[in-house]
Amino acid sequence: MQQEVTQQVTIQVTQQVTEQLSRVFAQQLQDELKRMGLTQQPELHTEARRTRSPTHVSTKGSNAPEDISESDDELSRLYVDTPFHLVAMGKVHNLGPTIHHERIDSGIVRVEVVEVLDASALVPIPSEEVQTVGQAPNQFIQWPKRLVDPHVKEWTNGKDNDNHDEDNASDENKGPISCLLTMTTHLGPQPIELILKEEIVGRSAISLFVGSEEILEICVGNQMLSAVILQVWIMHLHGICVRKDTAHLYGFLDPHTTQDVGNKREDIQTYIMTQLSEGNKECYLLPYYYPNHWQLFVLCPRKNLIVFLCSLGNKPKANIKSTLDLAMQAHQMTKNKRNSKPKWIKPMSRMQRGSFECGYYVMRHMTTIISASVVDSWMEIFNVQDPFSEQDINEIRERWALFFCEATSI
Numbered sequence: 002m003q004q005e006v007t008q009q010v011t012i013q014v015t016q017q018v019t020e021q022l023s024r025v026f027a028q029q030l031q032d033e034l035k036r037m038g039l040t041q042q043p044e045l046h047t048e049a050r051r052t053r054s055p056t057h058v059s060t061k062g063s064n065a066p067e068d069i070s071e072s073d074d075e076l077s078r079l080y081v082d083t084p085f086h087l088v089a090m091g092k093v094h095n096l097g098p099t100i101h102h103e104r105i106d107s108g109i110v111r112v113e114v115v116e117v118l119d120a121s122a123l124v125p126i127p128s129e130e131v132q133t134v135g136q137a138p139n140q141f142i143q144w145p146k147r148l149v150d151p152h153v154k155e156w157t158n159g160k161d162n163d164n165h166d167e168d169n170a171s172d173e174n175k176g177p178i179s180c181l182l183t184m185t186t187h188l189g190p191q192p193i194e195l196i197l198k199e200e201i202v203g204r205s206a207i208s209l210f211v212g213s214e215e216i217l218e219i220c221v222g223n224q225m226l227s228a229v230i231l232q233v234w235i236m237h238l239h240g241i242c243v244r245k246d247t248a249h250l251y252g253f254l255d256p257h258t259t260q261d262v263g264n265k266r267e268d269i270q271t272y273i274m275t276q277l278s279e280g281n282k283e284c285y286l287l288p289y290y291y292p293n294h295w296q297l298f299v300l301c302p303r304k305n306l307i308v309f310l311c312s313l314g315n316k317p318k319a320n321i322k323s324t325l326d327l328a329m330q331a332h333q334m335t336k337n338k339r340n341s342k343p344k345w346i347k348p349m350s351r352m353q354r355g356s357f358e359c360g361y362y363v364m365r366h367m368t369t370i371i372s373a374s375v376v377d378s379w380m381e382i383f384n385v386q387d388p389f390s391e392q393d394i395n396e397i398r399e400r401w402a403l404f405f406c407e408a409t410s411i
Contacts, residue, residue: 076115078150079134081122083241083372085177085400088119088134093151094141112144147407150176177402182220184406185213193409197232201239202255203276209233211405219398219405226295226360228257230401231288234364237404238286238371247374252282254300259321260290266324273328277302278335283376288363291318295359297366298325301376302332305343308379312353312362317345348383361394368397 079089091112109126120135126143130136192212199206209229218224235253242248254276259269276285277300287298296317299308307325309317322345329343353362366383369375375382 075151077112079112079114079144080148080150081125081134082148082400082403083123084368085396085403086119086122088117088122089114089137090116090118091144093149108146109143110146110149111141112149113141114138147403177399177406178220180406181216181402184409185216185220188213188216195233195236195408197236197255201235202253202258203280204255204258204272207232207255207257216405219401222394222398223355223357225293225357228260228290231256231290231295231360231364233405233408234367234401235286235288236408237400238367240404241371245371245374247371250283250374250376251371252276252280252285254285254287256288256290259287261320262292266320270324270328270331273300273325274331274335277328277332284370286367286370288360288367289321291321293356295363297363299370299379300325300329300343302329304377305329305333305338305341307343307345309345309347310350310363310366310383311347312350312359314350314352316347346379348379349386350383351389352386354388358389358394361397362389364397364401365389365393368400 075092076090077093078087079091080086081088091114094111094113114134114137117134117138120133122134124131124134124137124142125145125148128142131140131142192210192215195209195211197207197209209232211229211233215227215229218226218230232255235255238251239248239253242251254273258264258272261269273287283301283303285300285302287300289296289298294311294313294315296312296315297310298317298321299310300306301308307329311317326342330340334340350366351362353359369382373382
């Protein structure tokens, strides 16, 4: 009898705490929506929530974004994602299912570039005639829907003008962050599941559960990042490697599997050593979290070299340094090489201003390495201590939001 009473009391207390936390989170979300000039939409019914497709989500099958309509007086922003930035203003033309005698996929639209903003940027879908944005005017070209932000009424001197208040919001409010925040308002208590495939981190597939709290970290932009945010970023960077045909150069080490909390040192060492031996990559990127701070390690097994980047200028902690040394030494032995400790180098790193930006610094450094196909000359490439600008940080937030909205559906 006493046990039943205890269970009932426990259930009641749990419900009360859950309800209180939900109210706190709802208020926090409302405050952020208000700050960004948005309003929280009414809760959708279950069926409506399941079929809703916000802008920039996956373009596959029934999850494709809503059709982007054609209009003579409306322009669209045209983005590229390596790195993510605005490169042109253009018009969308719905003139049938083919272009230059090639069929257009459902996730692609035909555009005409009206104003070039970055002439040297590579177009997302090049052709024989057009490889860069500067070559695109007076041509019909294909552009992924997910990289088209439609319906800007007028574009003058680099600024879009509209009499409507909602269109006077900042670019950030109209882009991927807005999409992500809108998604959060309809997410409910259940997190979104993504699969970090075995081929990416060298172990059995990992289910990543991204909830409203993690999404809000990106939306707000002033909080320490959770490990799952970095795991999703690894998925994004792996996709870039595949498209650039550099997946044979770069491997990734899972930040959750390698953190000290909850993992045995021997298991971490075994995991890393197995990855180095079986992956046979040129470089392995390890975003590492030590309480309240993210750092980046780049393991180069063929050169028996470890590159260390820290936005606070700290030295690597003894535990992780010893673990990486032993894993690299064991790998050298499997290759019948001399059992010698790896060489460590610490290039100059960008220095963060505040207390939360370290995760973004690690993500930005990882992006630089992958985008520029860096495998050596670390001291020459990383030679600046100036902090990243707010625009640099926001670009990473937008790219994360764009990838997540594309990879998921609500």
